[in-house]
Amino acid sequence: MRVSDRYAQLVASGELKPDPEQATAAARLDRLQAELEQPAPAAGLVGRLFGARKAVPTPRGVYLWGSVGRGKSMLMDLFHDNLAIAAKRRVHFHEFMLEVHARLRDERKKEIGDPIAPVAAAIAAEVRVLAFDEMVVNNSADAMIMSRLFAALIERHQVVVVTTSNRPPADLYKNGLNREHFLGFIALIENRLDVLPLNGPTDYRMDRMQGVGTWHMPVGDAATAAVREAFFRLTDFSPEDSANVPSAELDLGGGRLLHVPKSLKGVGVFSFKRLCAEARGAADYLAIARKYHTVIVVAIPRLGPERRNETMRFITLIDALYEHKVKLIVTAAAAPAELYDRSAGGDEEGRFAFDRTVSRLMEMQSTDYLALGHGED
Structure with missing residues:
Protein backbone atom coordinates (compact mmCIF):
# COMPACT_ATOMS: atom_id res chain seq x y z
CA MET A 1 0.00 0.00 0.00
CA LEU A 198 6.10 19.55 10.17
CA ASN A 199 5.17 22.34 12.54
CA GLY A 200 1.40 22.41 12.67
CA PRO A 201 -0.35 23.94 15.67
CA THR A 202 -1.22 20.61 17.33
CA ASP A 203 1.13 18.59 19.51
CA TYR A 204 -0.51 15.20 18.99
CA ARG A 205 1.60 13.48 21.63
CA MET A 206 0.55 16.03 24.23
CA ASP A 207 -3.00 15.72 22.91
CA ARG A 208 -2.95 12.00 23.68
CA MET A 209 -1.69 12.70 27.20
CA GLN A 210 -4.51 15.07 28.10
CA GLY A 211 -6.05 13.98 31.41
CA VAL A 212 -3.58 11.13 31.91
CA GLY A 213 -0.75 12.81 33.84
CA THR A 214 2.78 11.61 34.48
CA TRP A 215 3.07 10.91 38.22
CA HIS A 216 0.60 8.40 39.68
CA MET A 217 0.39 7.43 43.34
CA PRO A 218 0.13 5.41 45.44
CA VAL A 219 1.27 2.23 43.74
CA GLY A 220 -1.82 0.14 43.08
CA ASP A 221 -4.51 -0.75 40.58
CA ALA A 222 -5.57 2.84 39.81
CA ALA A 223 -2.01 4.01 39.15
CA THR A 224 -1.30 0.93 37.03
CA ALA A 225 -4.43 1.58 34.97
CA ALA A 226 -3.34 5.18 34.38
CA VAL A 227 0.14 4.33 33.06
CA ARG A 228 -1.33 1.49 31.02
CA GLU A 229 -3.66 3.97 29.33
CA ALA A 230 -0.75 6.36 28.74
CA PHE A 231 1.23 3.58 27.04
CA PHE A 232 -1.59 2.69 24.67
CA ARG A 233 -2.33 6.33 23.85
CA LEU A 234 1.32 7.10 23.07
CA THR A 235 1.84 4.00 20.93
CA ASP A 236 -1.58 3.77 19.24
CA PHE A 237 -1.58 0.10 20.23
CA SER A 238 -4.95 -1.51 20.83
CA PRO A 239 -5.58 -2.25 24.54
CA GLU A 240 -7.57 -5.30 23.43
CA ASP A 241 -4.32 -6.72 22.04
CA SER A 242 -2.29 -5.99 25.18
CA ALA A 243 -1.00 -9.56 25.44
CA ASN A 244 0.93 -9.01 22.20
CA VAL A 245 2.76 -5.78 23.02
CA PRO A 246 6.32 -6.32 21.76
CA SER A 247 9.27 -6.57 24.13
CA ALA A 248 12.91 -5.76 23.39
CA GLU A 249 16.48 -6.59 24.39
CA LEU A 250 18.33 -3.30 24.78
CA ASP A 251 22.05 -3.48 24.03
CA LEU A 252 23.92 -1.93 26.96
CA GLY A 253 27.35 -2.57 25.48
CA GLY A 254 29.98 -5.09 26.45
CA GLY A 255 27.73 -7.96 25.44
CA ARG A 256 25.11 -7.06 28.06
CA LEU A 257 21.39 -6.89 27.27
CA LEU A 258 18.53 -5.37 29.26
CA HIS A 259 15.12 -6.96 28.82
CA VAL A 260 12.42 -4.34 28.22
CA PRO A 261 9.06 -6.03 28.82
CA LYS A 262 7.12 -3.49 26.75
CA SER A 263 8.87 -1.56 23.99
CA LEU A 264 7.03 0.16 21.15
CA LYS A 265 7.41 3.35 19.11
CA GLY A 266 9.97 4.93 21.40
CA VAL A 267 8.12 4.08 24.62
CA GLY A 268 9.72 1.65 27.09
CA VAL A 269 8.20 0.19 30.25
CA PHE A 270 10.43 -0.85 33.17
CA SER A 271 10.02 -1.87 36.79
CA PHE A 272 11.88 0.13 39.42
CA LYS A 273 13.31 -3.15 40.68
CA ARG A 274 14.85 -3.97 37.29
CA LEU A 275 16.32 -0.49 36.86
CA CYS A 276 17.49 0.40 40.35
CA ALA A 277 17.60 -2.70 42.56
CA GLU A 278 20.02 -4.45 40.21
CA ALA A 279 23.65 -3.36 39.79
CA ARG A 280 23.56 -0.66 37.11
CA GLY A 281 25.60 2.38 36.20
CA ALA A 282 25.32 5.62 34.26
CA ALA A 283 26.12 3.94 30.93
CA ASP A 284 23.08 1.68 31.28
CA TYR A 285 20.80 4.63 31.93
CA LEU A 286 22.28 6.57 29.04
CA ALA A 287 21.48 3.66 26.71
CA ILE A 288 17.86 3.81 27.87
CA ALA A 289 17.72 7.60 27.53
CA ARG A 290 19.06 7.47 23.98
CA LYS A 291 16.69 4.71 22.91
CA TYR A 292 13.34 5.91 24.32
CA HIS A 293 11.59 9.28 24.10
CA THR A 294 9.24 8.16 26.89
CA VAL A 295 10.07 5.88 29.83
CA ILE A 296 7.44 4.38 32.12
CA VAL A 297 8.75 3.21 35.51
CA VAL A 298 6.40 1.25 37.75
CA ALA A 299 6.39 0.62 41.49
CA ILE A 300 8.86 3.24 42.75
CA PRO A 301 9.00 2.74 46.56
CA ARG A 302 9.86 5.24 49.28
CA LEU A 303 13.59 5.87 49.11
CA GLY A 304 16.18 6.86 51.68
CA PRO A 305 19.10 5.61 53.78
CA GLU A 306 17.67 2.10 54.07
CA ARG A 307 17.68 1.86 50.28
CA ARG A 308 20.82 3.86 49.69
CA ASN A 309 22.04 1.94 46.64
CA GLU A 310 18.63 2.03 44.98
CA THR A 311 18.32 5.74 45.78
CA MET A 312 21.67 6.63 44.23
CA ARG A 313 20.87 4.60 41.11
CA PHE A 314 17.49 6.33 40.84
CA ILE A 315 19.24 9.72 41.03
CA THR A 316 21.59 8.65 38.22
CA LEU A 317 18.65 7.37 36.16
CA ILE A 318 16.77 10.66 36.47
CA ASP A 319 19.89 12.63 35.54
CA ALA A 320 20.24 10.62 32.32
CA LEU A 321 16.57 10.93 31.40
CA TYR A 322 16.53 14.65 32.19
CA GLU A 323 19.66 15.41 30.16
CA HIS A 324 18.14 13.67 27.12
CA LYS A 325 14.70 15.26 27.65
CA VAL A 326 13.02 11.88 28.04
CA LYS A 327 9.39 11.97 29.16
CA LEU A 328 8.89 10.13 32.45
CA ILE A 329 5.65 8.47 33.55
CA VAL A 330 5.58 6.57 36.85
CA THR A 331 3.65 4.79 39.53
CA ALA A 332 5.19 5.71 42.89
CA ALA A 333 4.62 5.39 46.61
CA ALA A 334 4.60 9.16 47.09
CA ALA A 335 4.92 12.53 45.38
CA PRO A 336 8.46 13.59 44.43
CA ALA A 337 8.90 15.86 47.45
CA GLU A 338 7.82 13.06 49.81
CA LEU A 339 9.54 10.18 48.02
CA TYR A 340 12.72 10.38 50.13
CA ASP A 341 12.18 9.28 53.75
CA ARG A 342 13.71 12.12 55.75
CA SER A 343 12.62 10.72 59.10
CA ALA A 344 15.25 7.98 59.02
CA GLY A 345 18.10 10.37 59.90
CA GLY A 346 21.69 10.16 58.71
CA ASP A 347 22.92 10.22 55.10
CA GLU A 348 23.01 14.00 54.72
CA GLU A 349 24.73 13.55 51.35
CA GLY A 350 21.88 11.37 50.10
CA ARG A 351 19.23 13.89 51.14
CA PHE A 352 21.14 16.72 49.48
CA ALA A 353 21.52 14.75 46.23
CA PHE A 354 17.86 13.82 46.23
CA ASP A 355 16.76 17.45 46.60
CA ARG A 356 18.19 18.13 43.14
CA THR A 357 16.37 15.07 41.83
CA VAL A 358 13.09 16.33 43.29
CA SER A 359 13.59 19.61 41.45
CA ARG A 360 14.18 17.73 38.19
CA LEU A 361 11.19 15.45 38.74
CA MET A 362 8.96 18.48 39.24
CA GLU A 363 10.30 20.15 36.09
CA MET A 364 9.83 16.93 34.10
CA GLN A 365 6.10 17.16 34.77
CA SER A 366 5.87 20.71 33.40
CA THR A 367 4.29 21.59 30.07
CA ASP A 368 7.48 23.29 28.92
CA TYR A 369 9.55 20.17 29.55
CA LEU A 370 7.00 17.85 27.94
CA ALA A 371 7.03 20.04 24.82
CA LEU A 372 10.76 19.55 24.29
CA GLY A 373 12.02 17.13 21.70
CA HIS A 374 13.93 14.00 22.66
CA GLY A 375 17.64 14.74 22.94
CA GLU A 376 17.30 18.53 22.64
CA ASP A 377 19.99 20.63 24.26
Whole structure:
Protein backbone atom coordinates (compact mmCIF):
# COMPACT_ATOMS: atom_id res chain seq x y z
CA MET A 1 0.00 0.00 0.00
CA ARG A 2 1.13 3.53 -0.71
CA VAL A 3 2.04 5.84 2.18
CA SER A 4 -0.56 8.46 1.25
CA ASP A 5 -3.29 5.82 0.90
CA ARG A 6 -2.56 4.43 4.36
CA TYR A 7 -2.44 7.96 5.78
CA ALA A 8 -5.83 8.71 4.19
CA GLN A 9 -7.24 5.54 5.75
CA LEU A 10 -6.09 6.60 9.21
CA VAL A 11 -7.66 10.04 8.78
CA ALA A 12 -10.92 8.55 7.49
CA SER A 13 -11.12 6.14 10.44
CA GLY A 14 -10.60 8.96 12.95
CA GLU A 15 -7.26 7.61 14.22
CA LEU A 16 -5.58 10.75 12.88
CA LYS A 17 -6.83 14.31 12.56
CA PRO A 18 -6.54 15.98 9.13
CA ASP A 19 -3.28 17.91 8.98
CA PRO A 20 -2.15 19.67 5.75
CA GLU A 21 1.56 19.44 6.55
CA GLN A 22 1.29 15.76 7.38
CA ALA A 23 -0.61 15.15 4.13
CA THR A 24 2.11 16.97 2.15
CA ALA A 25 4.83 14.91 3.82
CA ALA A 26 2.88 11.69 3.21
CA ALA A 27 2.60 12.55 -0.49
CA ARG A 28 6.35 13.20 -0.71
CA LEU A 29 7.14 9.90 1.02
CA ASP A 30 4.67 8.24 -1.34
CA ARG A 31 6.69 9.45 -4.33
CA LEU A 32 9.91 8.23 -2.76
CA GLN A 33 8.32 4.86 -2.09
CA ALA A 34 7.33 4.58 -5.77
CA GLU A 35 10.85 5.50 -6.91
CA LEU A 36 12.46 2.94 -4.63
CA GLU A 37 10.08 0.15 -5.58
CA GLN A 38 10.40 0.75 -9.32
CA PRO A 39 12.43 -2.01 -10.99
CA ALA A 40 15.60 -0.93 -12.76
CA PRO A 41 14.95 -0.35 -16.49
CA ALA A 42 16.35 -2.85 -18.95
CA ALA A 43 19.35 -1.80 -21.02
CA GLY A 44 19.40 -1.51 -24.82
CA LEU A 45 20.51 -4.22 -27.24
CA VAL A 46 24.25 -3.82 -26.58
CA GLY A 47 23.61 -3.65 -22.87
CA ARG A 48 21.53 -6.81 -22.96
CA LEU A 49 24.29 -8.62 -24.85
CA PHE A 50 26.85 -7.65 -22.20
CA GLY A 51 24.58 -7.83 -19.17
CA ALA A 52 24.53 -4.08 -18.52
CA ARG A 53 21.67 -1.96 -17.20
CA LYS A 54 20.94 1.72 -17.52
CA ALA A 55 22.11 3.81 -14.60
CA VAL A 56 19.14 5.01 -12.55
CA PRO A 57 19.45 8.33 -10.69
CA THR A 58 19.48 7.91 -6.92
CA PRO A 59 16.18 9.14 -5.44
CA ARG A 60 16.40 12.21 -3.21
CA GLY A 61 15.97 11.51 0.47
CA VAL A 62 13.62 13.30 2.86
CA TYR A 63 14.33 15.31 6.03
CA LEU A 64 11.21 15.86 8.18
CA TRP A 65 11.64 18.39 10.95
CA GLY A 66 9.36 19.99 13.50
CA SER A 67 8.46 20.24 17.14
CA VAL A 68 7.74 17.20 19.25
CA GLY A 69 4.41 15.44 18.71
CA ARG A 70 3.76 16.68 15.16
CA GLY A 71 3.62 13.20 13.59
CA LYS A 72 7.18 12.77 12.29
CA SER A 73 7.67 9.29 13.73
CA MET A 74 4.18 8.24 12.68
CA LEU A 75 4.93 9.17 9.06
CA MET A 76 8.29 7.41 9.25
CA ASP A 77 6.45 4.29 10.45
CA LEU A 78 4.07 4.48 7.50
CA PHE A 79 6.94 4.89 5.04
CA HIS A 80 9.10 2.09 6.43
CA ASP A 81 6.26 -0.37 7.03
CA ASN A 82 4.82 0.07 3.53
CA LEU A 83 8.10 0.20 1.61
CA ALA A 84 8.24 -3.09 -0.29
CA ILE A 85 11.99 -3.60 -0.50
CA ALA A 86 14.16 -5.80 1.69
CA ALA A 87 17.28 -3.62 1.96
CA LYS A 88 15.84 -1.07 4.40
CA ARG A 89 16.52 -0.21 8.02
CA ARG A 90 14.73 1.92 10.60
CA VAL A 91 16.91 2.94 13.53
CA HIS A 92 17.14 5.64 16.17
CA PHE A 93 19.92 8.06 15.24
CA HIS A 94 21.73 7.74 18.57
CA GLU A 95 21.75 3.96 18.25
CA PHE A 96 23.11 4.22 14.71
CA MET A 97 25.97 6.52 15.74
CA LEU A 98 26.94 4.22 18.62
CA GLU A 99 27.10 1.41 16.10
CA VAL A 100 29.19 3.55 13.73
CA HIS A 101 31.70 4.30 16.49
CA ALA A 102 31.97 0.56 17.27
CA ARG A 103 32.61 -0.22 13.59
CA LEU A 104 35.22 2.53 13.37
CA ARG A 105 37.04 1.13 16.40
CA ASP A 106 37.16 -2.28 14.77
CA GLU A 107 38.51 -0.80 11.53
CA ARG A 108 41.21 1.20 13.35
CA LYS A 109 42.52 -2.01 14.90
CA LYS A 110 43.39 -3.19 11.38
CA GLU A 111 45.68 -0.16 10.89
CA ILE A 112 45.07 -0.07 7.14
CA GLY A 113 44.18 3.58 6.59
CA ASP A 114 41.06 5.72 6.76
CA PRO A 115 38.33 3.73 8.56
CA ILE A 116 35.42 5.81 7.21
CA ALA A 117 35.47 4.29 3.71
CA PRO A 118 35.19 0.61 4.74
CA VAL A 119 32.52 1.39 7.34
CA ALA A 120 30.43 3.27 4.76
CA ALA A 121 30.89 0.41 2.28
CA ALA A 122 29.80 -2.15 4.87
CA ILE A 123 26.65 -0.18 5.76
CA ALA A 124 25.82 0.33 2.08
CA ALA A 125 26.17 -3.41 1.45
CA GLU A 126 23.44 -4.01 4.05
CA VAL A 127 20.86 -1.37 3.14
CA ARG A 128 19.59 0.76 0.30
CA VAL A 129 17.42 2.93 2.56
CA LEU A 130 18.33 4.24 6.01
CA ALA A 131 15.40 5.65 7.99
CA PHE A 132 16.45 7.58 11.09
CA ASP A 133 14.40 8.76 14.01
CA GLU A 134 15.39 12.00 15.75
CA MET A 135 18.61 13.14 14.13
CA VAL A 136 20.38 15.28 16.70
CA VAL A 137 24.08 16.00 17.20
CA ASN A 138 25.28 16.63 20.75
CA ASN A 139 29.00 15.98 20.62
CA SER A 140 32.03 16.85 18.54
CA ALA A 141 32.95 13.20 17.93
CA ASP A 142 29.72 12.59 16.00
CA ALA A 143 29.98 15.94 14.24
CA MET A 144 33.50 15.19 13.01
CA ILE A 145 32.45 11.84 11.56
CA MET A 146 29.09 12.64 10.00
CA SER A 147 30.12 14.84 7.07
CA ARG A 148 32.51 12.25 5.65
CA LEU A 149 30.43 9.19 6.50
CA PHE A 150 27.18 10.47 5.00
CA ALA A 151 28.93 11.91 1.96
CA ALA A 152 30.25 8.41 1.30
CA LEU A 153 26.88 6.77 1.93
CA ILE A 154 24.81 9.18 -0.17
CA GLU A 155 27.17 10.26 -2.95
CA ARG A 156 29.43 7.23 -3.41
CA HIS A 157 27.11 4.36 -2.46
CA GLN A 158 23.71 5.87 -3.38
CA VAL A 159 22.12 5.07 -0.03
CA VAL A 160 18.83 6.94 0.38
CA VAL A 161 18.42 8.66 3.75
CA VAL A 162 15.07 9.53 5.31
CA THR A 163 15.20 11.17 8.71
CA THR A 164 13.23 13.09 11.30
CA SER A 165 14.57 15.83 13.54
CA ASN A 166 13.31 18.46 15.93
CA ARG A 167 15.45 21.06 14.16
CA PRO A 168 15.99 22.34 10.61
CA PRO A 169 19.34 21.25 9.14
CA ALA A 170 20.93 24.67 9.67
CA ASP A 171 20.32 24.39 13.44
CA LEU A 172 21.95 20.98 13.91
CA TYR A 173 24.91 21.15 16.31
CA LYS A 174 24.29 24.87 16.67
CA ASN A 175 27.10 26.61 18.60
CA GLY A 176 28.90 23.27 18.87
CA LEU A 177 32.65 22.90 19.26
CA ASN A 178 34.47 22.97 15.90
CA ARG A 179 31.14 23.36 14.11
CA GLU A 180 32.91 24.51 10.95
CA HIS A 181 33.83 20.86 10.32
CA PHE A 182 30.12 20.00 10.41
CA LEU A 183 28.95 22.53 7.84
CA GLY A 184 29.65 20.13 4.98
CA PHE A 185 27.10 17.73 6.43
CA ILE A 186 24.46 20.47 6.58
CA ALA A 187 25.16 21.37 2.94
CA LEU A 188 24.89 17.70 1.98
CA ILE A 189 21.49 17.39 3.67
CA GLU A 190 20.17 20.55 2.03
CA ASN A 191 21.47 19.52 -1.41
CA ARG A 192 20.55 15.84 -1.45
CA LEU A 193 17.42 15.61 0.72
CA ASP A 194 14.08 17.39 0.45
CA VAL A 195 13.61 19.33 3.70
CA LEU A 196 9.97 19.40 4.82
CA PRO A 197 8.66 21.22 7.93
CA LEU A 198 6.10 19.55 10.17
CA ASN A 199 5.17 22.34 12.54
CA GLY A 200 1.40 22.41 12.67
CA PRO A 201 -0.35 23.94 15.67
CA THR A 202 -1.22 20.61 17.33
CA ASP A 203 1.13 18.59 19.51
CA TYR A 204 -0.51 15.20 18.99
CA ARG A 205 1.60 13.48 21.63
CA MET A 206 0.55 16.03 24.23
CA ASP A 207 -3.00 15.72 22.91
CA ARG A 208 -2.95 12.00 23.68
CA MET A 209 -1.69 12.70 27.20
CA GLN A 210 -4.51 15.07 28.10
CA GLY A 211 -6.05 13.98 31.41
CA VAL A 212 -3.58 11.13 31.91
CA GLY A 213 -0.75 12.81 33.84
CA THR A 214 2.78 11.61 34.48
CA TRP A 215 3.07 10.91 38.22
CA HIS A 216 0.60 8.40 39.68
CA MET A 217 0.39 7.43 43.34
CA PRO A 218 0.13 5.41 45.44
CA VAL A 219 1.27 2.23 43.74
CA GLY A 220 -1.82 0.14 43.08
CA ASP A 221 -4.51 -0.75 40.58
CA ALA A 222 -5.57 2.84 39.81
CA ALA A 223 -2.01 4.01 39.15
CA THR A 224 -1.30 0.93 37.03
CA ALA A 225 -4.43 1.58 34.97
CA ALA A 226 -3.34 5.18 34.38
CA VAL A 227 0.14 4.33 33.06
CA ARG A 228 -1.33 1.49 31.02
CA GLU A 229 -3.66 3.97 29.33
CA ALA A 230 -0.75 6.36 28.74
CA PHE A 231 1.23 3.58 27.04
CA PHE A 232 -1.59 2.69 24.67
CA ARG A 233 -2.33 6.33 23.85
CA LEU A 234 1.32 7.10 23.07
CA THR A 235 1.84 4.00 20.93
CA ASP A 236 -1.58 3.77 19.24
CA PHE A 237 -1.58 0.10 20.23
CA SER A 238 -4.95 -1.51 20.83
CA PRO A 239 -5.58 -2.25 24.54
CA GLU A 240 -7.57 -5.30 23.43
CA ASP A 241 -4.32 -6.72 22.04
CA SER A 242 -2.29 -5.99 25.18
CA ALA A 243 -1.00 -9.56 25.44
CA ASN A 244 0.93 -9.01 22.20
CA VAL A 245 2.76 -5.78 23.02
CA PRO A 246 6.32 -6.32 21.76
CA SER A 247 9.27 -6.57 24.13
CA ALA A 248 12.91 -5.76 23.39
CA GLU A 249 16.48 -6.59 24.39
CA LEU A 250 18.33 -3.30 24.78
CA ASP A 251 22.05 -3.48 24.03
CA LEU A 252 23.92 -1.93 26.96
CA GLY A 253 27.35 -2.57 25.48
CA GLY A 254 29.98 -5.09 26.45
CA GLY A 255 27.73 -7.96 25.44
CA ARG A 256 25.11 -7.06 28.06
CA LEU A 257 21.39 -6.89 27.27
CA LEU A 258 18.53 -5.37 29.26
CA HIS A 259 15.12 -6.96 28.82
CA VAL A 260 12.42 -4.34 28.22
CA PRO A 261 9.06 -6.03 28.82
CA LYS A 262 7.12 -3.49 26.75
CA SER A 263 8.87 -1.56 23.99
CA LEU A 264 7.03 0.16 21.15
CA LYS A 265 7.41 3.35 19.11
CA GLY A 266 9.97 4.93 21.40
CA VAL A 267 8.12 4.08 24.62
CA GLY A 268 9.72 1.65 27.09
CA VAL A 269 8.20 0.19 30.25
CA PHE A 270 10.43 -0.85 33.17
CA SER A 271 10.02 -1.87 36.79
CA PHE A 272 11.88 0.13 39.42
CA LYS A 273 13.31 -3.15 40.68
CA ARG A 274 14.85 -3.97 37.29
CA LEU A 275 16.32 -0.49 36.86
CA CYS A 276 17.49 0.40 40.35
CA ALA A 277 17.60 -2.70 42.56
CA GLU A 278 20.02 -4.45 40.21
CA ALA A 279 23.65 -3.36 39.79
CA ARG A 280 23.56 -0.66 37.11
CA GLY A 281 25.60 2.38 36.20
CA ALA A 282 25.32 5.62 34.26
CA ALA A 283 26.12 3.94 30.93
CA ASP A 284 23.08 1.68 31.28
CA TYR A 285 20.80 4.63 31.93
CA LEU A 286 22.28 6.57 29.04
CA ALA A 287 21.48 3.66 26.71
CA ILE A 288 17.86 3.81 27.87
CA ALA A 289 17.72 7.60 27.53
CA ARG A 290 19.06 7.47 23.98
CA LYS A 291 16.69 4.71 22.91
CA TYR A 292 13.34 5.91 24.32
CA HIS A 293 11.59 9.28 24.10
CA THR A 294 9.24 8.16 26.89
CA VAL A 295 10.07 5.88 29.83
CA ILE A 296 7.44 4.38 32.12
CA VAL A 297 8.75 3.21 35.51
CA VAL A 298 6.40 1.25 37.75
CA ALA A 299 6.39 0.62 41.49
CA ILE A 300 8.86 3.24 42.75
CA PRO A 301 9.00 2.74 46.56
CA ARG A 302 9.86 5.24 49.28
CA LEU A 303 13.59 5.87 49.11
CA GLY A 304 16.18 6.86 51.68
CA PRO A 305 19.10 5.61 53.78
CA GLU A 306 17.67 2.10 54.07
CA ARG A 307 17.68 1.86 50.28
CA ARG A 308 20.82 3.86 49.69
CA ASN A 309 22.04 1.94 46.64
CA GLU A 310 18.63 2.03 44.98
CA THR A 311 18.32 5.74 45.78
CA MET A 312 21.67 6.63 44.23
CA ARG A 313 20.87 4.60 41.11
CA PHE A 314 17.49 6.33 40.84
CA ILE A 315 19.24 9.72 41.03
CA THR A 316 21.59 8.65 38.22
CA LEU A 317 18.65 7.37 36.16
CA ILE A 318 16.77 10.66 36.47
CA ASP A 319 19.89 12.63 35.54
CA ALA A 320 20.24 10.62 32.32
CA LEU A 321 16.57 10.93 31.40
CA TYR A 322 16.53 14.65 32.19
CA GLU A 323 19.66 15.41 30.16
CA HIS A 324 18.14 13.67 27.12
CA LYS A 325 14.70 15.26 27.65
CA VAL A 326 13.02 11.88 28.04
CA LYS A 327 9.39 11.97 29.16
CA LEU A 328 8.89 10.13 32.45
CA ILE A 329 5.65 8.47 33.55
CA VAL A 330 5.58 6.57 36.85
CA THR A 331 3.65 4.79 39.53
CA ALA A 332 5.19 5.71 42.89
CA ALA A 333 4.62 5.39 46.61
CA ALA A 334 4.60 9.16 47.09
CA ALA A 335 4.92 12.53 45.38
CA PRO A 336 8.46 13.59 44.43
CA ALA A 337 8.90 15.86 47.45
CA GLU A 338 7.82 13.06 49.81
CA LEU A 339 9.54 10.18 48.02
CA TYR A 340 12.72 10.38 50.13
CA ASP A 341 12.18 9.28 53.75
CA ARG A 342 13.71 12.12 55.75
CA SER A 343 12.62 10.72 59.10
CA ALA A 344 15.25 7.98 59.02
CA GLY A 345 18.10 10.37 59.90
CA GLY A 346 21.69 10.16 58.71
CA ASP A 347 22.92 10.22 55.10
CA GLU A 348 23.01 14.00 54.72
CA GLU A 349 24.73 13.55 51.35
CA GLY A 350 21.88 11.37 50.10
CA ARG A 351 19.23 13.89 51.14
CA PHE A 352 21.14 16.72 49.48
CA ALA A 353 21.52 14.75 46.23
CA PHE A 354 17.86 13.82 46.23
CA ASP A 355 16.76 17.45 46.60
CA ARG A 356 18.19 18.13 43.14
CA THR A 357 16.37 15.07 41.83
CA VAL A 358 13.09 16.33 43.29
CA SER A 359 13.59 19.61 41.45
CA ARG A 360 14.18 17.73 38.19
CA LEU A 361 11.19 15.45 38.74
CA MET A 362 8.96 18.48 39.24
CA GLU A 363 10.30 20.15 36.09
CA MET A 364 9.83 16.93 34.10
CA GLN A 365 6.10 17.16 34.77
CA SER A 366 5.87 20.71 33.40
CA THR A 367 4.29 21.59 30.07
CA ASP A 368 7.48 23.29 28.92
CA TYR A 369 9.55 20.17 29.55
CA LEU A 370 7.00 17.85 27.94
CA ALA A 371 7.03 20.04 24.82
CA LEU A 372 10.76 19.55 24.29
CA GLY A 373 12.02 17.13 21.70
CA HIS A 374 13.93 14.00 22.66
CA GLY A 375 17.64 14.74 22.94
CA GLU A 376 17.30 18.53 22.64
CA ASP A 377 19.99 20.63 24.26
